[in-house]
Amino acid sequence: MASYNAPLREINFVLNDVLKVGRLSESIPAFADATPEVFAEMIETAAKFCEKELFPLSAPGDAQGCKRHPDGSVTLPDGFKEAFQKYAANGYVGLPNTSEYGGLGLPYTMAKVVEEMACSANVGFALFPGLTTGCFEAILANGNDAQKNTYLPRLGAGEWAGTMCLTEPQAGTDLGAVKTKAIPQPDGSFKLEGSKIFITSGEHDCTPNIVHFVLARVEGAPGGVKGLSTFVVPKLLINADGSLGARNPVTCAAIEHKMGIHGSCTCVMNFDGAAGTMIGKPGEGIMNMFVMMNLARILVGVQGLGQCELATQNAIRYALDRKQGKAFNGNATIADHPDVRRMLLTMKAVTEGARVLAYETGMYVDLAHHHPDEAVREEANDWVELNTPLVKGYCTDMAVELGSMAIQVYGGHGFIREHGVEQILRDSKILCLYEGTNGIQAMDLVRRKLFLNEGRAVARFFALVQKAAADAGSEFTFIAEPLKKALVDLEFATRWIHETFKAKPEEASFGCCDYLRAFSLVYLGYNWLRMAQAASLSDDASFKAAKLTTARFFASKLLTQVTPLCETVKSGSGDFMSLPATQLAA
C-alpha cells in the first residue's frame, strides 16, 4: 500500500527559509494576519486532514469510480461527498477568496500549499473543489453584483460546487470552434443549447446545486473566438428569495471511462434550453475564461507537484525497506544500488525544486492581486504570466515521469494495483492534457510570454538568475557555475526564438517543448541555489546534508540538460514540416 505523509518540514523550509513568505503579511495589509505562524498552523491542520481524510479514500475511490444512474444522476465514490463537505467546512474551497463573499481571504500561496497536499492525498477528489474555486474566480472577475451576490457566497463556502464548461467534441484546443448556442430571452437572460464534453464534476449529489460557467455563442454572433461569451447556468434555478427552484435542463448524458482520476466524474453535459445569464460582455468570452484558466493552469501544476511528491516519498520509503542482493557498498536495501539511488535523487531534486517554482508563482499571484504598490503588482503580474506555462507544463510532465520512475523503483510490484504507485502514473497523465495540453503551454511560452511587454518578464528573470549566480559565494560554485552556463545557453536560445519567430514561426516553435523544459530547469537551478544557501544555515546536519547532496545532484545531472536542449531548440524544424503530412503514414 502507498502512504502519504505531508512533507511539512520541506513545505515550511520553502515558505520560510527560501521564499520568505513573511513578506506577504508584512507588505499586504489584507494579509497582515497571515503571518508565517498562521501559515504553519493552517498547513499543519490541513496536512492532518489530507493524510487522514482524503488519502484513505484515494485507492478505494480509484477502484470504485463514479457511477451515472439511469435518471442521469451521478454518485461519486463512497466517502467523497462527506469529505467534500468537511473540506468546505474547513474553508479550503474559499481559502484564498475574498472574505466579502464567504472566502477566508487568506493568501493564494496558502491555498496552493493546501492544494498540493490534497492533490498528493487524492488528486481525483481535489479536482472537485478545484473547479469550484475556478468557477468562483471567473464570476468574481467579471460577474455583475447580482451574479456575485447570488453565487459567490455559496461557491466560496463550498455550499454549491462549480464547473467550467468549455470543451466540445470538435472544440478542444481550438475553442473558436465552440457551437453551443445562447438564445437571448426578452428579460435579458439566455437559454443555452448544445453539448459539452470533459466536464469535471458536471453532475453529482454532493451539493444541492451546481454552478456551470459556460462558454457559448450568442445566436447570430460571429464565428471564431470573437463570437464567444461566457454564461452562468445553475443546475437548479434560484428563486428571487435565494431559495432553490426548478431543475434547469442541463443534464449529464454520460460519464467517461478514463485511465485514471476515477474518483472524479468527467461528464458529457447537455444544455437543452437551460436558463443562464451572461457573465461579462458579449464577445469577451475567451478573455473572461482566461481569468479562470490562468489560475486553473497554476492549480494543475500544483496537482502535478502533489503527484511528484507522492511518487517520490513512496519510492524512497520502498527503497529503504526493500532488500534485494547486496549493493557495492555492502548494504542490502535497494536505495544503495547506484541506479536506484539515481532515481531517488532525481525524484527528490525535481519535486523539491518544482515546489519552489509552484509556491513562488503563488506568491506572485498574491503580490499581483493585493500589493499596495502598483509597480510591485505590475512586476508580479509579469512573473505570473511567465511562470504559468512553466508550472503547468513542467510539474505535470514530471508527475508522469516520476510516477513511472516510482513504479520502476518498486520493480514488478509497482505494476500491481495494491501497491498503489501505478495509480500515480494513471492519475497524472491527465494533468499534461487538460487546461491546455503541455504542447499548448510550450507554445504559450514561446509565442506569447517571451514577447510580452517587449520581453520584459524574461529579461528580468535572466537578470535575477545572473545576479544570484554571480553573488552566490564560493561555497556554492558547484551550482552557480553550471547555472551561469545554462543561463547563457538559454539566453541564446531565447534570442534565436525572438529573431526567428516572426518570419519563420514553424522553425521557431518546433522545439517549444524542449525550450519549456530548458527554461524550467534553469528556474529550478535558481531554486536549488537558493535552497542550498538556505539549507547551509540549518543546524540540522542530516537535513543539510540531504539538501546539499540533492543540490549537487541537480547541478551535475539535471541542470546540465539545458545546453543540449537549447541546441535542439535552435536546430529548428529543418525540412520536417515540408513533408506532406499524409506521407507520415506507412
Add this chain to the structure above:
Amino acid sequence: MASYNAPLREINFVLNDVLKVGRLSESIPAFADATPEVFAEMIETAAKFCEKELFPLSAPGDAQGCKRHPDGSVTLPDGFKEAFQKYAANGYVGLPNTSEYGGLGLPYTMAKVVEEMACSANVGFALFPGLTTGCFEAILANGNDAQKNTYLPRLGAGEWAGTMCLTEPQAGTDLGAVKTKAIPQPDGSFKLEGSKIFITSGEHDCTPNIVHFVLARVEGAPGGVKGLSTFVVPKLLINADGSLGARNPVTCAAIEHKMGIHGSCTCVMNFDGAAGTMIGKPGEGIMNMFVMMNLARILVGVQGLGQCELATQNAIRYALDRKQGKAFNGNATIADHPDVRRMLLTMKAVTEGARVLAYETGMYVDLAHHHPDEAVREEANDWVELNTPLVKGYCTDMAVELGSMAIQVYGGHGFIREHGVEQILRDSKILCLYEGTNGIQAMDLVRRKLFLNEGRAVARFFALVQKAAADAGSEFTFIAEPLKKALVDLEFATRWIHETFKAKPEEASFGCCDYLRAFSLVYLGYNWLRMAQAASLSDDASFKAAKLTTARFFASKLLTQVTPLCETVKSGSGDFMSLPATQLAA
C-alpha cells in the same frame, strides 16, 4: 477506437533491403527453404491473423480481465482460449523451434516478426504463447531425452502451455534468495514446496495441461544462487503411456490486479509437494534459467517494439484526421502543428530504428545457433550477448515513452479508455520491469557485456559503425557525421567505464541507464544510416521522402542526445552514494 494494420511494407523493407534476410536461407542449410519469399508469405498470413483475430480481442480483454474461481481455476477473457488454439494451430508457438519436436523449424528472426505483430495486436495475449516458447527453449537446452520427448512435442505444438516460475516475494532481482524447496524422492524425482509470485499464465483452461519450469533449491543445498536447480513440474501428471494422470498439487492461490496486460493472468502459484523432475544438473539452475531468460529478454524487447508500432501508427492516423485550429502552414489537421509533427517524427524514428535493432538481433540468434561456420557462430553469439540488454532496455523504455506520447497527440481524448491509446501506456510499463528491470539490463551491459571476451563484442560494434559512417558517401553525411561524433563520445564513455569499474564500481555504474540509452541511440543511428541508404534506392518517391526525412530527424534530434548522455555517464556518482540512504527520506 485504436486500430492496427501490420506495417508489412516497413517489415519487408527492414528484412530485405536493410538486413538482407536472404543470408539466412543462403548460408544455413536448415533454413534453405526459408527464402525471402517464404518469409513474406508467412508474415502476410500472420499479419492477417494478428489484425483480424488478436487485435479485436485486445480492448475487450483489457476491460474483462482474467478471473480466478473459488476452486482455483482461472479463465482468460472471452475468445483468448480459441485464439490461442488458432495461434498454436498456425504453428506460431513452435515457429522457430526444432521440427524434431513439433516446431516448424523456421528462423528465429521470422518468429520475432510474428511476435512483433502479435504484441502490437494484443500484448496481453501474446505473453501466453511467449512463455510457452520460453519453457520449450529451457527444456530443449538442458532436459534429458525423456523430458524432451514428454514435453517438447506438446509445447512446440501449443497443445500444452508453459510457464517460468522464478520470482518469490523476497526474491525478484535477487534470485539467490529463492526459498522454494525440492525434496528428493527415492525414484530420483522431486517434490516441490513453496510459493512463487508473478507467474504469467500460471493457471488457465486453454490447454489440458500446463508445464511449469521452476527454480528451486534441493533440500540441503547451499544458499545463494549456487544452490539453485531447475525443475519441470506439470499441472497434471503424465502417465507412462503419455496420457494425462492425476492433478499435481500446484495451484493458483490468487491472481494479481495490475495496471495493464489484463488479458494475461499473473498468478501466485503454490507448490504443495508437487512432483517434478530436475532439468539439467544440480546447482546449475541459474545457468539453465538464463538459456531461456536471454531469449525471453529479446522477446520482451520485441513486445516493446510491438507497442511502439501500435502507439506510432495510431498517433499518426489520429493526427491526420483530427482538425483543430489552423497550423502555420495553413493546414487544419494537427499533424501540421509543429509540436505534434515533432512527436510523430519522434515516434516514427524510434519505432523504425528499433525494428532494425530487434530483427537484427533475431538474425544473430539464428546465425549463432545454426550457421555451419564456427567463427560466424561465435561472432553472432557475441552480438546476441551485446544486443540483448539494448533490445530489452531500449525498446521497452520507448514503448512507455511512445505510449505516453500517443496519448499526448490525442489530447484529452487520449485519456479516455474507448480511444484505446491509454491501454498502450498501461500495457507497456510491465515490459520495463519483468525479465530483469531495465536498470538490471543496464547493469548487465555495463558490468558484463562490455567486459565479455576482453571487450571483443563492443570493439567489433564500434569498428562496424565507424566503417559504415566512413563509407557512407556524400549523400548521407547528414547522418554519417553526427554518427561519427556520437560514436567517438560513446567510445570515450566506454573506455571510462572500463577503466573505472574495477576500482570504483559505484562510480562506473551510476549512469548505467544513460549509457544503455546512448549505446542504443548509436545503434539506431547506424540503423538509420542503413535505412537511408536502402530507401534512397527505392522508386517509391513517397516512401523514400518519408524515410529520408525521418532519418534527418533522427540525426538532428535524437542522435545528438548521445553526447550529453555520455557526459552524464562520465560525471559518475560524485558523492551521491555517500549520503546515508535513510537521509533521503524527508
